[in-house]
Each structure stands twice: as C-alpha cells, then as structure tokens.
Amino acid sequence: MAESPEVMNIRQASEYLGVSPDTLYKYVSEERIPAFKLGNRWKFKKTILDSWMERKSSVGEGREKKKPKSARAVASGH
Template sequence: MAGIAQVVPREVMDIRQASEYLGISGDTLYRYASEGFVPAFKLGNRWRFKKSLLDAWMDEKSGVKVAAPVVVAPKQKKPVGRAR
C-alpha cells in the first residue's frame, strides 16, 4: 500500500484530531468536553485532549481491566559469615 500515509495520533490533540481518533463528530466531542464527560482541558479558549487520557477513559468505559504494575524488590544479599 505504497502512497497511503498512516496518521499517528499526537499526544495532545485538538477537537478535529480527537473526534477523528474517537470516531465521533466534532460537535458531539465538543458537547462531551463541555459537559465533562470526556477528559479534556482548555488551552486558551480551545479544547485539547491527551491521547493517553482518552485511551484510559475508553478502557474504563468499555470495562477493560488494566493490570497494576508489578513491583519486584531486589534480592536480599545473605550476610557474610566470619572467617574461621
């Protein structure tokens, strides 16, 4: 498929980019942002959307369980015995 450019979503998107990413109209996304339904913030007077927050929001809304990170403690060294 040479010649077809794949658009990689940016981390911070405007209404048009985010609505395209979510597959909904810009008007619907604007309403959702204004009502606080989707995670968004205003930069000046324009709505902005972080891709990572939208992904987490979609996971939450779709019931996807996100595994907690596993913390592995470093191995404890055995105490050194005295020389005899």
C-alpha cells in the first residue's frame, strides 16, 4: 500500500480513513472532522487526521472503561 501524502483530497482521505467520500463530505459539513479549503476543494492534513483519530479513540476507550464503574456504583447505591 502506498504511503498517504501529507495533504490529501476527499478521495485520498476517505481511503485513508476507511469511509466513503459521501460520509466524509457529511462529516466536513457537520464540522465533525478537521479539514480546510484550498480554493474550492476540501483538503485534509494527514498529521491532523492522525491526532484527531488518537483523540477520538482515547475518548471512546475512556467512556467504555468508566461506564461499568458508574453502573456498579448506581447498583450498589454509592
């Protein structure tokens, strides 16, 4: 697999992230993913996407780890 370029277009970023270009356009319009416009085209910086994915994955893991504790606390009345 070829290495992803530092600045990617929608097609390249969608392949890199494993989502369809339509999904990526939706995320951009909802401001759910970091992107910038160069002229009239959306661009994605690889290092920023990597940081964004790290933050998203660590937030998700944190929620999963905390959920059982709070459920136990509620069940035990604490």
